Each structure stands twice: as structure tokens, then as C-alpha cells.
Amino acid sequence: MNTVLSRANSLFAFSLSVMAALTFGCFITTAFKDRSVPVDIHVSKVMIKNVDDFTGPRERSDLGFVTFDISANLQPIFDWNVKELFLYLTAEYSTKSNALNQVVLWDRIILRGDNTKLNLKDVKSKYFFFDDGNGLRANKNITLTLSWNVVPNAGILPLVMGSGHKSLAFPESYETAKSY
Amino acid sequence: MLSVFKSIPTHMDYKGQKLAEQIFQGVILVSAVIGFIYGFTIQQFGWTVYIMLAGFMISCLLTLPPWPVYRKNPLNWQPALPETSGENRDKPQENQKKKKHK
Numbered sequence: 001m002n003t004v005l006s007r008a009n010s011l012f013a014f015s016l017s018v019m020a021a022l023t024f025g026c027f028i029t030t031a032f033k034d035r036s037v038p039v040d041i042h043v044s045k046v047m048i049k050n051v052d053d054f055t056g057p058r059e060r061s062d063l064g065f066v067t068f069d070i071s072a073n074l075q076p077i078f079d080w081n082v083k084e085l086f087l088y089l090t091a092e093y094s095t096k097s098n099a100l101n102q103v104v105l106w107d108r109i110i111l112r113g114d115n116t117k118l119n120l121k122d123v124k125s126k127y128f129f130f131d132d133g134n135g136l137r138a139n140k141n142i143t144l145t146l147s148w149n150v151v152p153n154a155g156i157l158p159l160v161m162g163s164g165h166k167s168l169a170f171p172e173s174y175e176t177a178k179s180y
Numbered sequence: 181m182l183s184v185f186k187s188i189p190t191h192m193d194y195k196g197q198k199l200a201e202q203i204f205q206g207v208i209l210v211s212a213v214i215g216f217i218y219g220f221t222i223q224q225f226g227w228t229v230y231i232m233l234a235g236f237m238i239s240c241l242l243t244l245p246p247w248p249v250y251r252k253n254p255l256n257w258q259p260a261l262p263e264t265s266g267e268n269r270d271k272p273q274e275n276q277k278k279k280k281h282k
Contacts, residue, residue, distance in 0.1 A: 001197035080223040
């Protein structure tokens with residue numbers, strides 16, 4: 001403490017410790033919060049095709065097309081320890097070969113300050129809904145779920161599942177693919 | 181020219197150093213508490229950090245330069261003794277004892 005540099009050093013070190021304590025306080029005030037909100041998913045159109053999957057098995061695989069609506073109010077999730085939300089819509093189903101299949105159909109990043117009212121109509125899936133075989137045709141129980149990753153300023157990265165699922169059934173017959 | 185610069189006192193005495201430490205700790209802690217409460221009420225952690233940094237800057241201004249406030253308790257040095265051959269061995273120890281006051 002007798003020179004400018006040693007004072008600057010102890011000041012800086014003390015400030016960093018206090019900053020760490022503040023960050024921990026920010027984490028602890030939000031650590032036990034429930035970040036689940038109700039989500040309303042509605043499926044407007046379902047279609048299935050049987051096409052060549054060049055990435056998977058060398059056979060024709062089922063490719064599903066789902067058009068859906070999502071509405072949710074994400075405002076309660078945001079607080080001072082949330083930087084962004086990573087929303088993703090998954091389809092879960094079981095086939096003969098796999099007890100649990102999970103396919104991400106769509107995702108979106110919602111930054112702090114963005115519009116938190118999610119109101120989407122007739123959205124097409126962002127990613128291909130490929131099954132690794134022919135498990136989609138006439139599958140009666142495919143569950144769509146909206147989940148999100150909460151990206152915080154400090155602390156854990158929770159994975160939250162929205163409450164509100166949508167179960168849908170795929171048709172029995174393939175859409176004949178004229179051109180794709 | 182150099183002698184002008186050398187005549188500017190730049191040191192802090194012991195009590196001044198203690199005072200400087202207490203001042204910067206107090207300023208930073210108070211700004212941290214204010215920032216935490218303000219940031220929590222408006223739910224913006226960025227403001228907590230900014231207020232904390234403001235406290236850091238204020239305490240830098242207050243305690244980094246050796247202000248005259250930190251030089252109010254100068255050490256009372258013993259007056260220079262005339263050099264005598266016999267007493268030279270005892271005197272340095274006495275000097276050390278007298279220096280130890282904070």
C-alpha cells in the first residue's frame with residue numbers, strides 16, 4: 001500500500017473479488033426459479049414422403065413434413081440472469097428399431113430485449129424430418145415438444161421443457177413425390 | 181527543475197495507508213451493494229456491473245494518488261545523533277523500536 005502500483009494492485013484484486021461475489025449473487029437469486037411456461041402447439045398439416053436418404057441407409061426412408069403453429073408467452077422466463085433463450089421443437093416417437101427417436105424440427109434464438117410473445121402461424125420445419133427407416137408411416141404417436149436452453153450471465157445452463165405437448169399421427173400413405 | 185519535483189511528497193505514512201485501504205474497500209463495497217439492489221430491481225445485471233465499476237473509478241481517484249490526507253501522521257524520527265565511537269552499537273536497536281508505531 002505504500003506505492004501507487006501496490007495500491008492499484010490491491011484495489012483491482014478487491015474489485016474482482018467483489019465482482020465475483022456479485023455474480024454469484026446474481027446466480028443464487030435465480031438458481032431455483034422454475035423456467036417452464038405453457039406452450040400451445042397446433043399442427044395444421046402433415047404429409048409424408050418416401051425418398052432417397054443419401055446420408056443414411058442406402059434405402060428409401062420416410063421424410064415427414066409438418067406445418068405447425070406455436071404460441072407462447074416467454075416473458076416470465078426472462079430475468080437479470082438470462083441473456084438468451086434457444087428454443088427448439090423436437091419430435092419424439094418410437095419405432096420398431098428404436099424405442100426413442102428424437103428429431104429437432106425447428107429452432108430459434110430469442111435474445112434479451114426481443115419480442116417475447118411467440119406467435120407463429122403455419123411454420124414449416126427448418127430441418128428435415130427424416131426417419132432412419134420407414135418408421136414414420138402410419139405412426140400414430142409422434143409428440144411435438146418445445147424446449148429451451150436458458151443461456152445465463154452466470155451459473156448453470158438449464159434445459160427446460162415447455163409444458164404443452166402435441167401428439168400427431170402420420171398418414172398411412174405416402175405422398176407421391178413428383179419433384180423435389 | 182529536478183529539485184522541484186523531488187520536493188513534492190509522494191509517500192503515504194502508515195496511518196494514511198490504512199486509511200486508503202479502508203476508503204477503497206468501503207467505496208467499492210457500498211457501490212456493489214447499491215448496484216446489486218438497483219440491478220435486481222430493474223432486472224439488469226449490466227447496471228450492477230456499471231455501478232460497481234463507477235465505485236472502482238471513484239476509489240481509484242480517492243486512493244491511488246498520494247493525497248495530503250494520507251500524510252497527516254508522519255513518523256517521528258529521532259534527531260540525528262552526533263557520531264560517537266562508543267555508543268554506535270546500541271543506538272540502531274533503539275531506532276528500530278521507535279519506528280514500530282502504526
